[in-house]
Amino acid sequence: MIRTDALDRLPVRDAVPALMSALDSEGTAVLCAPPGTGKTTLVPLALAGLVGGGPARRVVVAEPRRIAARAAARRMAWLLGEKVGESVGFTVRGERSVGPRTRVEVVTTGVLLQRLQRDQEVSGVDTVVLDECHERHLDADTTAAFLLDVRGALRPDLRLVAASATTDASGWARLLGGAPVIEAAGTSYPVDVVWAPPSRVVRPPQGTRVDPVLLTHVASVVRRALTEREGDVLCFLPGVGEIARVAGQLAGTEGVEILQVHGRAPAAVQDAVLAGGSGRRVVLTTSVAESSLTVPGVRVVVDSGLAREPRMDHARGLGSLTTVRASRATGRQRAGRAGRQAPGAVYRCWTAAEHERLPGFPAPEIKVADLTAFALQAAVWGDPQATGLALLDAPPGGAMAAARSVLTAIGAVHTDSGRVTDRGLRMARLGLHPRLGRALLDGAAELGARRAAEVVALLSEEPPRDYGDDLTAAWREARRGVDGYGARWRQEVRRLTAAVGDAEAGPSGRGGSGGAGRPRSSGRGGEGDAGLAHSTGPVGEGDAGPGRSSGPAGGVGDGQAVRWSGQGGAGDGGPGRGGDAADAAGGLVVALAFPERLARERAEGDYRMVSGTRAELGGASALRGVPWLAVAVADRPAGAGHARVRLAAVVDEDIARRAAGSLHGEGEEVAWTDGDLVARRVERLGAVELVVRPLARPAPALVREALVEGLRREGLGLLRWDRDAMGLRERLAFLHRTVGGGWPDVSDEALTARAHEWLEPELGRARGRAHLARIDAGRALTRLLPWASGEAARLDSLAPERIQVPSGSRVRVDYSDAERPVLAVKLQEMFGLARTPEVAGVPVLVHLLSPAGRPAAVTGDLASFWAEGYRAVRAELRGRYPKHPWPEDPTAAPPTRHTSARARGRDAAGPRG
Structure with missing residues (x-):
């Protein structure tokens, strides 16, 4: 009825x-x-x-x-x-x-x-x-x-x-x-808004980390709501970990049942919450309770103000969830849960002023998530570029390029056109992320459908953290099936096992023809709702490391399977460290899904992924000491430049070599490392070095490039710069600034860029830091002079190294000042000179020195100095240096390098009195 x-x-x-x-x-x-x-x-x-x-x-x-x-x-x-x-x-x-x-x-x-x-x-x-x-x-x-x-x-x-x-x-x-x-008109039940911000300072969320101060405050707001309002309380938190923590703080609250609802909760638990209860309840939930359902009895909502959104770190090839401030739209959705059956209230754990600054709507996943699955769906639909799809937001070009690179590497789309392959169609039918689809299909061919499905089911929904980071141990725990996760895992294994058979039956229709001829197929299995922004966050490009450019997550390529001869399953013995069949099977499947997450140990607990990303195991991890890992789940701690391993399987080097075969390479590597030239022959798997041997005769071109890189990193001080070399460089810099023309730029950047031009042939003979230190930089610099135009011959006239002053002395000009050249000379040697000396038409800055060589005055205009400044200098210095001439009219006095007595010269021998 x-x-x-x-x-x-x-x-x-x-x-x-x-x-x-x-x-x-x-x-x-x-x-x-x-x-x-x-x-x-x-x-x-x-x-x-x-x-x-x-x-x-x-x-x-x-x-x-x-x-x-x-x-x-x-x-x-x-x-x-x-x-x-x-x-x-x-x-x-x-x-x-x-x-x-x-x-x-x-x-x-x-x-x-x-x-x-x-x-x-x-x-x-x-x-x-x-x-x-x-x-x-x-x-x-x-x-x-x-x-x-x-x-x-x-x-x-x-x-x-x-x-x-x-x-x-x-x-x-x-x-x-x-x-x-x-x-439609709104509900007739009003919802009061109560602003309940923390009294203490709360650190903003970083990654998946939420300040415990906020969680403690949320628990206190829940207790407050229980005393101030009637009815059940629905509390929104960002994730399962935060739910567990707040539940622990609320445990023991008299007369109240504490319930937890999230995507990982068993269906029976979810249904029980939605069925209502006889006593008073506090329901702690993630965003799953925001929409499309009513939790009976709820009259109060407590909103932490946080949500989890997917993010893709393309630089490190890590996808993850991150904690963000919930949008105003999300806040309205959550508040509405309190007024569905009667008047209610929402307690918001932030201020009204903060609320106005929140984003209006959640960030569209297409803007921030991994797009590999989306790109495959678009290719299957017949629009590989997704340019013909009606979308509120266009997919970012960089994310789409990364996605297509992954799909090409796993053989899901054709390299040239981007259209879906038959293999890609089979992957798309599985209801999995393409990487996991590839691992299921290829793993099933080697291990059998059931065993491959068991491992992929572990990857499609990350096991609880208390299962540990050893995938083999988590596999056994799931098989025991003593919790809700185990039940969901077995259900997914059955689905995937059936889906493999359906997928391998082969696609029908015209494949990736697109348009009206889009592929059609039928089958009983494979219908899943994994979603396009998968929580395992498949890897895109990583930090390639030396010796290779960053590129797609390669692996075995277009449908090429990895041969594996292991036997047994997850129930065969303990988690072995050197050939256990369960480890090998789990490692193979993970390696097929994420070949660039294969990682080799550098130090205990410290690994280098094939992608180039550094990864660390937890201090209590049972995997510490394992030479090779296939990392299934990793994230990046807030503020860290490395990844943290959440779930991984043991794998041996042989499987690693084959699973990431397209990333294997061998060649000569000559690089500037740790302050000197290092020449090696390296066999590598992506960024992981497998075998390294010294290289006795490296290619000259590689040596030159490495030496130039050393100059770029450590500076031109690696060369020998004596006084004459520095002087020449300063003179050339002056001419480049003032005259221009063919006079070269001798800045560090310019000289490094032209190193092959002015440091040859010395650079070709050098083999390391010691050789660079013997190169005469001044002699090498002369190669940059404008010889072809003949201007080089004018160097000494345009920018002379020394200028002859009235006393006859040849005084060195200092060109190091960026504004104008400096001539430092004793005052008495300039007597009789009315005009300031010039170089290349630029008046020098004259530093007039005392008889002891100390600065007495600085002038750019000698005539003005003789007329106005000299008198004060004379009054100050004549008492201090009485033996030196201090004429009243310096413009008429003879210049001298000597004291007054020596300046009289031969007159000193004449008759006295």
Whole structure:
């Protein structure tokens, strides 16, 4: 029996007629309805004609999460007075409940994406509802683009609804071709906002780390809410670790049941939370409870203000989740959970002023996540560049290039055109990230489908942290199956094992022809909802290290399998360190998925990945001391330049060589290392050196380049610079500044850039630092003089090394001053000279010295000095140096280098008195 009373209480009912009219006229619509209005439950039933009359239609509702899909289906079935699987059913990865009478099917967007690739016409479906499209998950955006493509080319009758509480309505309306925007009235239950910021300073989140001070504060706000408000409390936290920590702090709260809801929780636990309880409850949850479901009894929301989003570190080839401040739209979604059944309140753990500075919407995954799976889906669809897809945000060019490099390396797309290969089609059918699909297909060929599926299932959903970082040990723990993860793992193993058989049956159709001839296939397995932004964060390009350029995550290439002769499985003995079959099998599969994450030990617990990224094991890791690892999961600690290993398998060098075969190379390497030239013959796997031998006769060209690199790093001081060489360089610098023309730039950068020109042949004969130190830099510099034009002959006239002053002395000119040359000379030697000396038309700066050689005056205008400054200098120095001449008129006095007595010369021998 239909629960009419419950349906009549849903505010969205008033917007249903307008929505129906919009779909009848335009075929598309954007539905904006606040949380709790019934857009997820009443609207699909109305569209299918199950309530309110109207023609019978088949409706597919796409939800971003499995928990939301199951909950929505059960709620709709309850409203109809039926069981799930009758008029309303659902399909999520590994679980399906539909029947012959099903007219509304709730699926995850990942499941719908797989179906679209198999059946582009969406046969038998009249309407698709994309729910919670504001969350901007990558697979949801991709599904929307494919559906719009289908509507335009194959099914103009297919009706599309983009529905959300906080979406960018205008953007979606444009994307859907000018679709009408239907707005539903909000819930009649008000939600009070309580600002509850921490009293202590909280450090901002870094990576996945959240300041414990904030978590303690969240727990205290939950306790406060329990005392101030009635009803259950729903508390939003960024991740499973934070949920566990707050749960521990709340443990023992009298009369309150503490529950935890997240994507890893068993379905039975999730369903129990959504079924309600008799006592008072605190439900700690991640973002899975933001949308499309009602937690019965909740009247209060406590919002930590944090969320987790995927990020791709292309520089190090590491994908991960990072903690960010939740957007204002997310905050509205969370707050709406408190007012779905009665008036409520939201306690926000930040200030009102901070709230205004938050981003309006979450970052679209297409902008920040790894795009390898998206690029494969686009290639299978027939648009390898994704330029023809209707997307709210275009994929970044760099991320797409990295994704295509990976797909090319694993043989999923053709190198020249980017179109999907038969192998790529098989990968796409698996419902896995392409890397894991490659590992499953190639691993199954070597180990058997079941064993490969068991390891890939570990990689598709990271095991709990308490399983440790040894993949083989985690494999055994999952096989024992004593927790919720083990149950989900076994379910995924069954799905993947069946999917391998379906995939190996081979794709049908025309493969990657694209356009209207997109590939079509059928099969019973492989329908998964792994999503396009996979949490394992596949590697892109890494730090290539010396001897190779950074490039795609290669491995075995286009479908070339890695031969493995190991026997046994995860149950065969303990985690061996030198050939155990379980280690070898796990290591092989991980290496197939992430060949550039193969890592060799440099010191205990310290590894170098093939990609060039440094990786460290935890201090208590059982893997310490293992020579080679295949790293399955790694992240980068906040502020660190290296990766931290979260999950890895033991592998031997032989498997490493074969799994990363395209990254293997051997050649001569001559480099400036640790302050000197080092010549070696190196066999390497990417950035990992396998065998190193000294090189007796390195190629001269490599030697020259290495020596120039040494000059670039350590400076031209590696050469021999005596006084004459430095003087020549300063004179040339002066002429370059003042005269220009062919006079060379002798700055460090310019000389290093032209090293091959002015340091030959000396550079060709050098073999290291000691040889460089013997090169006469002054003699070498003369090669840069403008000999061809004849200007070189004018060097001494334009910028003389010395100038003859009135006393007859030849005084060295100092050209080191960037402004003008300096002439430092004793004052008495300049008597009688009225004009300031010039070089290349530039007056020198005269430093007039005392008889003791100390500075007495500085002038750029001698005439002015004699007229105005000399008198003061004379008054100060004549008493200190009485034996030296201090005439009243220096312009008429003879210049001298001597005292007054010696200056009289021969007169000293004449008669006295």
